[in-house]
Amino acid sequence: xxxxxxxxxxxxxxxxxxLDDPEWLARARSYRRDRLRWLLADLxxxxxxxxxxxxxxxxxIVQERLARRLPAGLPAEACTIASYGAGAWLLGxxxxxxxxxxxxxxxxxxxxxxxxxxxxxxxxLALGLPVETLIGQGVLAALRRWPRRWxxxxxxxxxxxxxxFSFLFPVVxxxxxxxxxPLEDEALAARLRDQAAAAGxxxxxxxxxxxxxxxxxxxxxxxxxxxxRRIVLGDTLLDEFAPDEIxxxxxxxLGHQAHRDLWRLILASTAQVTLTTWLAQRLAERAxxxxxxxxxxxxxxxxxxxxxxxxxxxxxxxxxxxxxxAFSRRIERQAxxxxxxxxxxxxxxxxxxxxxAVQNLSDPDxxxxxxxxxxxxxxxxxxxxAARQFARQRHTP
Numbered sequence: 543x544x545x546x547x548x549x550x551x552x553x554x555x556x557x558x559x560x561l562d563d564p565e566w567l568a569r570a571r572s573y574r575r576d577r578l579r580w581l582l583a584d585l586x587x588x589x590x591x592x593x594x595x596x597x598x599x600x601x602x603i604v605q606e607r608l609a610r611r612l613p614a615g616l617p618a619e620a621c622t623i624a625s626y627g628a629g630a631w632l633l634g635x636x637x638x639x640x641x642x643x644x645x646x647x648x649x650x651x652x653x654x655x656x657x658x659x660x661x662x663x664x665x666x667l668a669l670g671l672p673v674e675t676l677i678g679q680g681v682l683a684a685l686r687r688w689p690r691r692w693x694x695x696x697x698x699x700x701x702x703x704x705x706x707f708s709f710l711f712p713v714v715x716x717x718x719x720x721x722x723x724p725l726e727d728e729a730l731a732a733r734l735r736d737q738a739a740a741a742g743x744x745x746x747x748x749x750x751x752x753x754x755x756x757x758x759x760x761x762x763x764x765x766x767x768x769x770x771r772r773i774v775l776g777d778t779l780l781d782e783f784a785p786d787e788i789x790x791x792x793x794x795x796l797g798h799q800a801h802r803d804l805w806r807l808i809l810a811s812t813a814q815v816t817l818t819t820w821l822a823q824r825l826a827e828r829a830x831x832x833x834x835x836x837x838x839x840x841x842x843x844x845x846x847x848x849x850x851x852x853x854x855x856x857x858x859x860x861x862x863x864x865x866x867x868a869f870s871r872r873i874e875r876q877a878x879x880x881x882x883x884x885x886x887x888x889x890x891x892x893x894x895x896x897x898x899a900v901q902n903l904s905d906p907d908x909x910x911x912x913x914x915x916x917x918x919x920x921x922x923x924x925x926x927x928a929a930r931q932f933a934r935q936r937h938t939p
Contacts (some may be wrong), residue, residue, distance in 0.1 A: 560896055561906045561922070573649045574905040578912065580645060584637045585860070591633055592853040601626065602838035605846040616679070622845040623678035627671050635663065646757070649903055654756040662756075665718055678848050685843040693819035700815040704808045712765040712772060722749045725775065730785050734773060734792055741796040741884055747772040754778050759902045762788070764795050771799075782901060787894035790885050797880030803873050810869055814862055821858040822851050829854075863915065870918040878925055879932070888933035895925050 561567065595601065605622050612618040642659055646652035654662075680699070684692035716722075725731045725748045738745050745764075753761060753776035760779040765772055773795070779788060798804065829850065830839050839847050882891055899906050899922045906922040913921060920928075 559926075560900050566900065567906075569649070570899070570903050570905045573651075573903045574908055574912075576645055576648075577641075578916075580637070580641055581916070584634075584641075587637065588634070589853075589857065592849065592856070596837060596850055596853065599836075599838045601846040601849040604629075605844065619679060619682065619845050620675050623848060624671055624675045626678075626845075626849055627674040628667070631663075631667050631671075638663070651758050651903060652756065653754060653758060658755070662719060669715060669718065678845070681848060681851070682843060682845065685847075689843070693816070693823045696819050697812060697816035700812045701808050704811055708804060708808075709766060712774075716751075716765065720751045720753070720755070722751050722774070724748065725750050725780075727780075730788065733785065733789060737789060737793060737884070738773070738796060741793075741800055741880075743796050743799045745771055745773050749774050750777055750780055751775070752777055754781075760898060762791050762795060764799055778901070783894065783897060784890075786885075786887060786890040787897060790881055790887055790890045790894050791898075793881035793884045794877045796884065797877030798873070800880060801873065801876060803877070806873060807870075810866065814859070814866060817862060818855045818858040822855040825854045825858075826851050867915065867917055871913075871920050874919045875928070878920075878928060882929060882932045886936070888929045888936070891929045892926050895922050895929070898922070 604625055608622050608625065609618050612621055639659070642652060642654065643656060681692070681696065684695040688695055725734075731748050734748055735745070746766075749772055751774050753759070758778060759776075760782060761776045762779050763774050765774050773792065775788065775792075779791070783791070826842055826847070829837065830842060830847070834840055837850065839850065841847070842851065878891075882888055885891070898904065904922055906926075908917070908921060919925075
């Protein structure tokens with residue numbers, strides 16, 4: 543009826559959505575399909591390349607050649623493990639380059655050029671290779687100490703290692719890739735601090751990071767544990783989003799903190815590591831018994847067996863991926879609900895989700911199978927629908 547007042551929940555339902563633009567929607571769906579093709583091709587290549595390397599006995603050849611040139615014991619083992627990691631990094635470089643320097647530029651989402659990208663890749667290698675080498679030596683030590691229960695030892699070590707990484711990431715790793723500065727908008731900083739206090743969350747700092755050096759996509763997150771816990775806003779978010787939209791996005795992140803989702807994810811990751819390493823052990827033992835001569839592997843407690851174990855664990859991880867994605871979507875829905883209850887601002891939440899979709903070129907409603915297999919978050923359409931339902935319930939007498 544003309545002139546009849548609307549309830550707040552009805553205003554939200556009636557609001558026009560920028561996601562309804564046919565041209566933008568076609569472009570977002572095209573981007574989603576191209577990324578999916580890249581992901582499937584990358585997975586297939588990794589599986590095929592790993593299997594071919596094992597069939598050609600490349601891990602054994604590398605181990606034998608380094609053993610002849612280096613002192614026996616830890617030096618030779620460390621160099622062998624490092625060579626496997628460097629080889630995997632080099633093998634995956636073309637795929638990552640196509641994703642970051644071709645696909646993201648094709649859709650005008652990346653701001654990074656080739657030289658800076660190579661620098662980032664080399665930094666990642668320099669930081670990751672020593673860690674991978676130490677983990678590989680730890681796996682070998684567990685194999686030799688507990689030949690039948692090494693998978694359990696690795697599982698028990700997964701949680702403390704993940705917690706240590708979470709603590710160190712914002713102070714050791716992240717500054718190597720991005721610059722951080724305090725949030726200069728004092729009014730917004732006070733609002734975000736008050737919101738965190740209302741949720742019972744203590745933060746050490748509110749920082750802005752230069753995401754625009756690499757991407758036009760927007761993001762915000764909590765980083766760190768304990769004394770290193772801080773709020774981080776991407777400059778791409780700060781430049782394009784209204785204060786109430788930033789506040790509701792932060793409220794979502796506060797939901798993760800309030801629900802201790804980092805610890806839940808660490809426990810879930812530990813369960814995943816337990817299952818994948820257990821399956822990898824069973825399959826690796828059968829493979830060495832049946833195909834040991836062809837693979838050049840008589841036992842598992844040698845560096846040349848690590849690529850086989852890693853390859854089998856990766857295959858097991860693919861089997862578990864839908865369950866991991868489902869768990870992630872569940873905690874994201876809970877964080878959305880927390881944000882809506884904390885702010886009571888469904889309108890800002892909806893606008894923030896829509897703006898994120900537009901800026902990140904996210905298909906608001908991807909196919910169900912794709913969401914089931916790979917979706918770590920509910921679709922934008924689901925999140926908007928949940929916010930509208932929240933608004934209707936809130937304003938229903």
